[in-house]
Amino acid sequence: MPGFRQLWRIFTIQLVLIRYGLDEVVFAIHLFRPFRFLLYLLPWNWFHRKRDPRAVRIRQALEALGPIYVKFGQILSTRRDLLPDDIAVELARLQDRVPPFPSTQARALIESALGQSIATSFARFEDTPLASASIAQVHSATLHDGREVVVKVVRPGIERTIANDVSLLYYMARLASRYSREARRLRPVEVVHEFETTIMDELDLLREAANASQLRRNFSDSEMLYVPEVYWPLCRRNVMVMERISGIPVSDIEALRRADVDLQLLSERGVEIFFTQVFKHNFFHADMHPGNIFVGRDNRYLAVDFGIMGTLSPEDQRYLAENFLAFFRRDYHRVAELHVESEWVPRTTRVDEFEAAIRTVCEPIFERPLKDISFGQLLLRLFQTARRFDMTVQPQLVLLQKTLLNIEGLGRQLNPDLDLWRTAKPFLERWMSEQVGARAFVGNLKQSIPQWTEALPELPMLIHRTLNQATNGHLTVQWRSEEITKLRHELRRANRRNAMAITGTGLIVSAALIYGLDGYAPAMVGGAPLLTWVLGIAGLGFLVSAWGE
Numbered sequence: 033m034p035g036f037r038q039l040w041r042i043f044t045i046q047l048v049l050i051r052y053g054l055d056e057v058v059f060a061i062h063l064f065r066p067f068r069f070l071l072y073l074l075p076w077n078w079f080h081r082k083r084d085p086r087a088v089r090i091r092q093a094l095e096a097l098g099p100i101y102v103k104f105g106q107i108l109s110t111r112r113d114l115l116p117d118d119i120a121v122e123l124a125r126l127q128d129r130v131p132p133f134p135s136t137q138a139r140a141l142i143e144s145a146l147g148q149s150i151a152t153s154f155a156r157f158e159d160t161p162l163a164s165a166s167i168a169q170v171h172s173a174t175l176h177d178g179r180e181v182v183v184k185v186v187r188p189g190i191e192r193t194i195a196n197d198v199s200l201l202y203y204m205a206r207l208a209s210r211y212s213r214e215a216r217r218l219r220p221v222e223v224v225h226e227f228e229t230t231i232m233d234e235l236d237l238l239r240e241a242a243n244a245s246q247l248r249r250n251f252s253d254s255e256m257l258y259v260p261e262v263y264w265p266l267c268r269r270n271v272m273v274m275e276r277i278s279g280i281p282v283s284d285i286e287a288l289r290r291a292d293v294d295l296q297l298l299s300e301r302g303v304e305i306f307f308t309q310v311f312k313h314n315f316f317h318a319d320m321h322p323g324n325i326f327v328g329r330d331n332r333y334l335a336v337d338f339g340i341m342g343t344l345s346p347e348d349q350r351y352l353a354e355n356f357l358a359f360f361r362r363d364y365h366r367v368a369e370l371h372v373e374s375e376w377v378p379r380t381t382r383v384d385e386f387e388a389a390i391r392t393v394c395e396p397i398f399e400r401p402l403k404d405i406s407f408g409q410l411l412l413r414l415f416q417t418a419r420r421f422d423m424t425v426q427p428q429l430v431l432l433q434k435t436l437l438n439i440e441g442l443g444r445q446l447n448p449d450l451d452l453w454r455t456a457k458p459f460l461e462r463w464m465s466e467q468v469g470a471r472a473f474v475g476n477l478k479q480s481i482p483q484w485t486e487a488l489p490e491l492p493m494l495i496h497r498t499l500n501q502a503t504n505g506h507l508t509v510q511w512r513s514e515e516i517t518k519l520r521h522e523l524r525r526a527n528r529r530n531a532m533a534i535t536g537t538g539l540i541v542s543a544a545l546i547y548g549l550d551g552y553a554p555a556m557v558g559g560a561p562l563l564t565w566v567l568g569i570a571g572l573g574f575l576v577s578a579w580g581e
């Protein structure tokens with residue numbers, strides 16, 4: 033049960049929702065019905081009732097509720113498998129730009145985190161921030177050796193605010209799940225959990241710095257992507273210092289044209305970077321919105337903001353690649369099979385039914401020319417379909433699908449004729465051939481050589497011991513298999529069944545004999561009818577149990 037302050041906050045949230053005409057979706061309003069009369073005290077123009085479409089009012093309400101809710105809306109916008117399209121599109125418009133906090137506070141936070149004065153750490157520190165978002169603020173600075181850097185500082189007190197808001201969101205999500213079937217369908221508790229994980233990760237700048245370092249290493253020889261260097265001695269949990277990059281924002285197409293950037297090459301490089309990150313490095317930048325991407329010299333991308341990165345398990349990678357290839361061959365049966373094999377949908381799913389559902393969704397999409405087909409939309413539709421077949425939510429896949437949508441959006445903005453499939457197909461086919469077949473065998477062999485060289489010296493001794501045991505007749509082989517275990521159970525059951533049937537038959541025969549002997553066996557006279565019944569019923573009981581085994 034929440035405390036008074038939380039209840040008050042819930043009450044104010046209700047007011048904001050009512051103000052934006054969202055009372056039809058306010059489940060908890062029932063709890064606050066007694067206070068409804070307070071609404072009549074408010075002037076009529078306080079309400080923004082139903083003037084705008086519902087999706088717009090939801091966005092406005094989140095903006096009115098403050099930065100944490102803006103962030104919540106942004107993360108929610110990526111769950112297009114759960115939300116109606118209009119709401120998802122509108123929530124994606126939420127701007128995470130909030131008024132900056134004073135530079136005196138930023139300086140104090142940095143000094144306390146680094147344990148030294150600003151003047152000791154930097155030759156110059158710019159008080160006007162470059163950017164200010166809900167979690168952190170970014171300032172530019174110069175190191176004593178002359179290198180230009182940016183300093184990212186986490187907002188003061190933000191951890192407590194988030195903790196309070198998240199516990200409130202959990203409370204409301206549980207209420208919603210309990211009282212509203214419609215809300216239950218949106219899996220509110222799961223959504224809040226996802227939000228909590230993402231936002232807590234973003235608070236830890238050491239984690240972001242480590243992500244940046246890894247990505248920089250992965251692309252150290254690349255002419256496609258540049259990742260700024262992290263200055264580790266000046267990084268703490270709430271402060272991060274990294275090389276300052278300068279380039280043209282990728283969304284500024286006019287400026288890119290003026291700078292003679294090859295837009296077609298750039299759009300294809302974007303796709304290649306994405307597939308390289310997902311399939312080669314298994315470490316992808318999952319916050320690829322245009323605000324985080326710049327273009328430098330030689331058509332090279334420059335990336336910032338490494339708070340959200342994604343990885344896939346080797347199995348997910350393989351299933352994903354196979355899914356894409358099967359999709360574009362329109363082999364829906366294989367797509368359905370892959371979903372069952374990978375257990376993205378339950379093993380009990382009927383492949384033919386699932387295949388039919390996928391076909392219904394995908395055929396209209398494939399009617400369009402290949403260059404107009406969106407991978408991200410395709411995955412999204414697939415997840416929406418799979419959800420009807422009880423697909424368990426795979427956060428890593430949702431993250432990937434969202435990134436893919438971003439990449440496509442970006443690529444098509446640069447080059448409306450970008451044919452994603454043409455760029456991606458050779459990449460996926462090459463990757464698949466490296467994973468299966470002779471090349472994969474050689475690759476795996478190479479990988480296991482170190483283990484073999486470690487185990488090799490022990491081999492003669494092992495062979496000697498085994499042969500010794502065999503000649504002395506002490507060698508036992510332990511062989512466990514699922515089939516054998518099943519067979520053993522089956523045999524045991526059959527034995528039990530036989531024993532019960534024999535006992536049951538014996539008892540019934542005995543009952544019949546006693547019944548037949550009645551009158552000829554004087555010692556039993558009087559007890560015979562009762563004994564006949566008891567034996568007969570017991571015999572029947574045994575037979576029925578034997579039947580049920």
Ligand SMILES: Nc1ncnc2c1ncn2[C@@H]1O[C@H](COP(=O)(O)OP(=O)(O)OP(=O)(O)O)[C@@H](O)[C@H]1O
Pocket residue numbers: 128162163164165166167168169170182184260274275276277278323324336337338339
């Ligand atoms: N290394 C850098 N060099 C130059 N500018 C940078 C650098 N890092 C960040 N910036 C600028 O600061 C802005 C905010 O940085 P960043 O995205 O890392 O912060 P954030 O708090 O995570 O914001 P959001 O989550 O809203 O994107 C960037 O959009 C970019 O303009």
